[in-house]
Amino acid sequence: MRSIEWKCGLLAALLTTSGAAAFGCGGEATSSPPPASPAASASAVPVASASAEPAASASAPPAASQVAAPQTAPAETTTKEDEEASAEVVEHHRHHHHAGVGQFVAMSLETLGITPEQHAAIEKIQATLRTKLQPARAADRKLIGLLADGVAAGKIDKAKVDAAIGQLDATSATVHAAAVEALDQLHASLTDAQRMALVDKVKAHWQIWQQANESGASAAEPHEHGRLEELSRDVSLSPDQVDKIRTNLRAAAAKAPDHFEPEKVTARLDTFGSAFESATFDAKTLKAPEVNPHLASWGAKRMAGFYEIVTPVLTPEQRTKLADHLREHANHEEAPAGDSKEGKP
Amino acid sequence: MNAVNHRLSIPAAGAILSLGLLVGASADVAAQPVPPPPEVVVPPPPEVIATVEPVYYEGHPAYWYGGHWYWRDPHGWHWYGVEPAYLRDHRAHAPPPRYHYEHRR
DSSP: HHHHHHHHHHHHHHHTTOOOOOOSSSTTTTSSOOOOOOHHHHTSSSSGGTOOHHHHTTTSSSOGTTTTTEEEEEOOOHHHHHHHHHHHHHHHHHHOSSSTTHHHHHHHHSSSSSOHHHHHHHHHHHHHHHHHHHHHHEEEEEHHHHHHHHHHTTOHHHHHHHHHHHHHHHHTHHHHHHHHHHHHHHHHHHOOOHHHHHHHHHHHHHHHHHHHHHHHHGGSSSSSHHHHHOOOOOTTOOOHHHHHHHHHHHHHHHOOOOOOEEEEEHHHHHHHHHHHHSSOOOOGGGOOHHHHHHHHHHHHHHHHHHHHHGGGSOOHHHHHHHHHHHHHHHHOOOOOTTTTTTTOO | HHHHHHHHOOOOOOOHHHHHHHHHHHHHHHHHHHOOOOEEEEOOHHHHHHHHHHHTOOOEEEEEEEEEEEEETTTTTEEOOOOHHHHHHHHHSSSOOHHHHOOOO
């Protein structure tokens, strides 16, 4: 009988694998998972998208062995406006480090796309968030102002800058507790799709932030939109100046150990994302509030360190131009809620 | 155990009768090419997601990028091979704006 049971099990397995199981061994065969056929995976795709073969085939979660499948994307077409908008958001993350993840949430609200019916509620929440982030924003503004003064004078006061970074660290540490209620209200005010979009945007800002504030030896190497390349364009650095600054950046990277832990931020954002996309959400349950000061102070140190290295190499005219540029960042006002046209040239 | 054996007997008999057929069929199955793994769609760059207002369609935020609409669900990112009429009309009449975070440029 064992032989028959074994054969039956084998047959059931064969038939189930081929997707044609017409009979089974008691309840055993029917307890096997259904075949992962294209038809089964396509059923999870909205009707209008089912016509798109790539979407249909990608709708099922890939198995572990499939994660490394070749990635595909249609050909990219970008306009000058696209390039400017992309460069600007990198530039923004390079110069504004207040509030950590709280800043990413506030920025994400600006492009979320809300209905007229939601506008009043979201504007109120964003105003609350802005108020809660204000101490960190003020510390950020003070730091950039100090850097601008130092650049203009030809020497950055490191003690004052370090104190300002300490203040930024302290104020950013209070952001999560202060914003708990606003985050809960935000979750309650948004649709499922908007919550999904907010999470995507917060994670996108985190990716951009990492690109804008690249650390270690690679940060000193040439990049198309690197910090040094942007400065070179802004103040017209000579090739000799670029070489000298790059050499000093490499030396500083070799001397100073890198204590940044991006995996902590990523983990925090994954937790936030899963919780915020759920039907119920309680911001109080989100742990790791130390991520905000970690992010804020590390980014601020990177920014300050860069200008400390750059300043002695610049001409007086270049320093004046750079100082003006930094003061523009210090005075940069954030847009009202949901107004995606604000800030356009 | 007897009850189990009894329940097994009918399908087991059917299985034995079908064994010869299945042996041949299994050879054919083994000869089938392995289907390609599911496509992993690369989402639009973060600069696009961060600066473009999505269009909400079928319960998903959708982003126009590189000539296609991209959207995400809990399983991952997808794109429409054929542009849905609603999104095509939306793009024609109200193209999604890019948000500019800096004033000076």
